[in-house]
Amino acid sequence: xxxxxxxxDVPPALLTLATAILFGLSxxxxxxxxxxxxxxxxxxxxxxxxxxxxxAGLALLLAPAGAxxxxxxxxxxxxxxxxxxxxxxxxxxxxxxxxxVGLQLVPFAVWTSWMAxxxxxxxxxxxxxxxxxxxxxxxxWVGNPWGLIAYSQMSWLPVVQLADATGPYGxxxxxxxxxxxxxxxxxxxxxxxHFPRSAAAVVLLAAAAxxxxxxxxxxxxxxxxxxxxxxxxxxxxxxxxxxxxxxxxAVALQLEATRRAVAQxxxxxxxxxxxxxxxxxxxxPARDAFLSALRDLDADVVLGAPSYRxxxxxxxxxxxxxxxxxxxxxxxxxxxxxxxxxxxxxEPGVHPYALRTSExxxxxxxxxxxxYPELVRRIVVGGATLLANLSNDAWFGAWAPARQHLDMxxxxxxxxxxxxxxxxxxxxxxxxxxxxxVVAATGVGTPALLxxxxxxxxxxxxYQRWGDxxxxxxxxxxxxxxxxxxxxxxxxxxxxxxxxxxxLALVLLAAVPGFARAAVDCTVREPDLPHVCDKGQNAxxxxxxxxxxxxxxxxxxxxxxxxxxxxxxxxxxxxxKCTMVLQPGGNFSAVMTIIADNNISGFDNTQPIQNAIAxxxxxxxxxxGVLSQTYQNLSSLTSAPVDTHGIxxxxxxxxxxxxxxxxxxAIVNDLLFRPQDSEIADALRALFNxxxxxxxxxxxxxxxxxxxxxxxxxxxxxxxxxxxxxx
Numbered sequence: 001x002x003x004x005x006x007x008x009d010v011p012p013a014l015l016t017l018a019t020a021i022l023f024g025l026s027x028x029x030x031x032x033x034x035x036x037x038x039x040x041x042x043x044x045x046x047x048x049x050x051x052x053x054x055x056a057g058l059a060l061l062l063a064p065a066g067a068x069x070x071x072x073x074x075x076x077x078x079x080x081x082x083x084x085x086x087x088x089x090x091x092x093x094x095x096x097x098x099x100x101v102g103l104q105l106v107p108f109a110v111w112t113s114w115m116a117x118x119x120x121x122x123x124x125x126x127x128x129x130x131x132x133x134x135x136x137x138x139x140x141w142v143g144n145p146w147g148l149i150a151y152s153q154m155s156w157l158p159v160v161q162l163a164d165a166t167g168p169y170g171x172x173x174x175x176x177x178x179x180x181x182x183x184x185x186x187x188x189x190x191x192x193x194h195f196p197r198s199a200a201a202v203v204l205l206a207a208a209a210x211x212x213x214x215x216x217x218x219x220x221x222x223x224x225x226x227x228x229x230x231x232x233x234x235x236x237x238x239x240x241x242x243x244x245x246x247x248x249x250a251v252a253l254q255l256e257a258t259r260r261a262v263a264q265x266x267x268x269x270x271x272x273x274x275x276x277x278x279x280x281x282x283x284x285p286a287r288d289a290f291l292s293a294l295r296d297l298d299a300d301v302v303l304g305a306p307s308y309r310x311x312x313x314x315x316x317x318x319x320x321x322x323x324x325x326x327x328x329x330x331x332x333x334x335x336x337x338x339x340x341x342x343x344x345x346x347e348p349g350v351h352p353y354a355l356r357t358s359e360x361x362x363x364x365x366x367x368x369x370x371x372y373p374e375l376v377r378r379i380v381v382g383g384a385t386l387l388a389n390l391s392n393d394a395w396f397g398a399w400a401p402a403r404q405h406l407d408m409x410x411x412x413x414x415x416x417x418x419x420x421x422x423x424x425x426x427x428x429x430x431x432x433x434x435x436x437x438v439v440a441a442t443g444v445g446t447p448a449l450l451x452x453x454x455x456x457x458x459x460x461x462x463y464q465r466w467g468d469x470x471x472x473x474x475x476x477x478x479x480x481x482x483x484x485x486x487x488x489x490x491x492x493x494x495x496x497x498x499x500x501x502x503x504l505a506l507v508l509l510a511a512v513p514g515f516a517r518a519a520v521d522c523t524v525r526e527p528d529l530p531h532v533c534d535k536g537q538n539a540x541x542x543x544x545x546x547x548x549x550x551x552x553x554x555x556x557x558x559x560x561x562x563x564x565x566x567x568x569x570x571x572x573x574x575x576x577k578c579t580m581v582l583q584p585g586g587n588f589s590a591v592m593t594i595i596a597d598n599n600i601s602g603f604d605n606t607q608p609i610q611n612a613i614a615x616x617x618x619x620x621x622x623x624x625g626v627l628s629q630t631y632q633n634l635s636s637l638t639s640a641p642v643d644t645h646g647i648x649x650x651x652x653x654x655x656x657x658x659x660x661x662x663x664x665x666a667i668v669n670d671l672l673f674r675p676q677d678s679e680i681a682d683a684l685r686a687l688f689n690x691x692x693x694x695x696x697x698x699x700x701x702x703x704x705x706x707x708x709x710x711x712x713x714x715x716x717x718x719x720x721x722x723x724x725x726x727x
Contacts, residue, residue, distance in 0.1 A: 012046035019043035024069015044183035055113035059105035067097035100144035104137035122192025127177030158213030165462035230261030271303035295327030360456035385456035419454035692724035
């Protein structure tokens with residue numbers, strides 16, 4: 001086929017640069033959101049006029065040109081952070097933007113040009129292709145979703161409310177669809193078959209999205225109990241924080257602001273990332289003085305601080321978020337998605353889990369983690385009722401990138417329908433409601449204390465249930481479309497249309513496993529604690545209680561259960577087999593991680609556990625999602641006094657089957673279902689839509705992830721199998 005030549009009056013390269021200019025102007029500092037509705041039109045028209053090979057070249061032109069309009073501040077940030085020459089910053093920017101943004105634009109450009117050559121590039125398909133390629137850009141390589149087109153609309157909130165079902169990719173596809181309709185009016189090759197129907201469908205979808213957004217914005221956002229919160233912004237410049245005096249001044253400013261906030265009624269105070277530079281789990285004069293200053297404050301403080309562990313290859317450092325309650329470390333989250341190069345020497349966190357404050361579960365995410373909707377979703381699925389984004393934006397050096405960063409975090413609030421508390425070192429800090437409205441915000445570079453009332457929420461959004469299902473469907477559709485076009489054109493090997501449809505169905509089905517993991521409902525509730533073993537099935541069998549002080553303990557399937565004369569409710573016994581039958585439909589395999597914070601030396605049978613701060617249990621069910629719970633008051637792990645009973649989770653005991661027989665499963669059940677405030681048991685029941693009590697029936701491999709100097713484990717990872725038994 002002979003390709004149509006490019007029009008001489010407007011070369012495709014100039015059309016591409018026009019898109020770059022319009023796209024950049026739609027983001028801060030200009031923030032002309034309406035331009036995003038037409039920004040892609042010149043580029044789409046250019047793609048319709050060139051063959052796929054040239055389309056790839058245009059995409060490689062648009063990648064840095066478009067990124068320049070959005071991330072012009074990036075080279076200066078690199079130079080400031082690493083102390084390098086300006087030319088190094090520009091070269092790093094050029095390489096990174098061309099590679100990461102090119103991951104989206106090159107496949108999109110080649111696909112659009114190829115489909116346009118065959119008259120199949122309808123507006124609906126082009127919109128799906130744009131969404132699919134934005135999705136790939138967010139997931140492939142290091143993942144760079146900065147500047148997705150949906151973020152340009154954060155000044156026009158009705159457009160982005162759709163994100164509570166689709167993530168950022170749904171609004172992006174609506175914008176791309178409107179651009180494709182307009183491009184089709186100028187370039188017939190982009191009309192595809194049945195252009196009037198396709199254009200009408202895009203218009204209806206855009207109208208429906210705007211109507212839904214208007215409806216959501218009109219709903220009340222202050223329903224339910226409210227909590228008084230505060231956000232502290234010290235505004236100590238990056239250069240000053242490099243000095244000991246600067247770091248001390250930052251801590252003093254934050255402490256003073258926190259005292260004022262608590263005196264005015266705040267129950268939760270959020271500090272930014274890197275709020276302190278000393279280790280909160282390692283005794284030192286600075287740490288002791290700091291915790292002592294917070295001891296008399298009747299509020300929870302969430303703040304960023306460094307942490308480390310002793311690994312097999314030496315000390316591994318982590319960027320962490322801590323929960324401090326009355327001068328005591330009560331929980332920790334380790335940043336999971338590290339910033340490339342800048343945090344290259346750090347170790348990522350293992351699991352997303354919320355911090356249990358007195359006012360509810362707070363889901364923390366750090367700095368650039370605000371770019372990743374799937375990560376924040378996992379935190380909320382684990383039970384978070386509020387979101388907290390801690391960031392150090394001092395390196396930006398300008399208002400525009402700080403605003404862009406805030407806008408991305410705001411969309412996370414929309415997706416999860418949660419209040420967002422955003423604390424930054426130099427601005428922009430903000431309190432954001434579940435529709436993305438900025439209720440209160442600071443400026444850039446000035447110390448500030450934000451206060452406001454927020455409502456913890458347990459709302460379940462479609463995005464929490466489905467995740468990126470819409471993006472996966474778009475990806476499957478875009479992958480199947482060229483196959484369908486070729487089948488219709490050639491009918492290779494005499495294949496009939498019926499067989500062709502079957503082949504296409506197989507292609508679509510092959511994509512299902514990739515996005516099936518998104519369909520998860522992990523509602524967390526407080527359950528009762530029924531006994532695992534039916535005492536009647538074990539009548540006449542002799543056994544002895546495992547712990548005489550227990551009254552609501554459970555046992556594994558490998559052991560029987562009988563009443564404990566000293567404690568009538570006890571069911572945890574040793575000495576015989578328990579012939580239990582699992583209920584059908586609820587068997588599961590999972591990877592379980594047990595994380596013990598602070599002093600784990602108390603985790604044995606002889607010493608009290610009062611020195612331990614918290615135990616977090618995380619169950620990764622693969623495609624079904626992740627469940628987690630943190631027990632911050634260790635007395636909840638047993639009904640007996642904390643000085644008479646400990647939870648033994650050291651590696652040796654878990655591996656010692658000689659003395660404990662199948663006791664590994666019993667120990668795991670102790671951690672999962674013994675606590676009086678266990679949430680995981682009910683979450684498992686809801687996830688599998690069944691009744692009964694979940695139990696671990698078998699513990700497979702045991703791996704020690706972290707080891708303290710005393711030889712006991714701080715993090716254990718186990719492979720387990722389980723199911724449900726009748727109450």
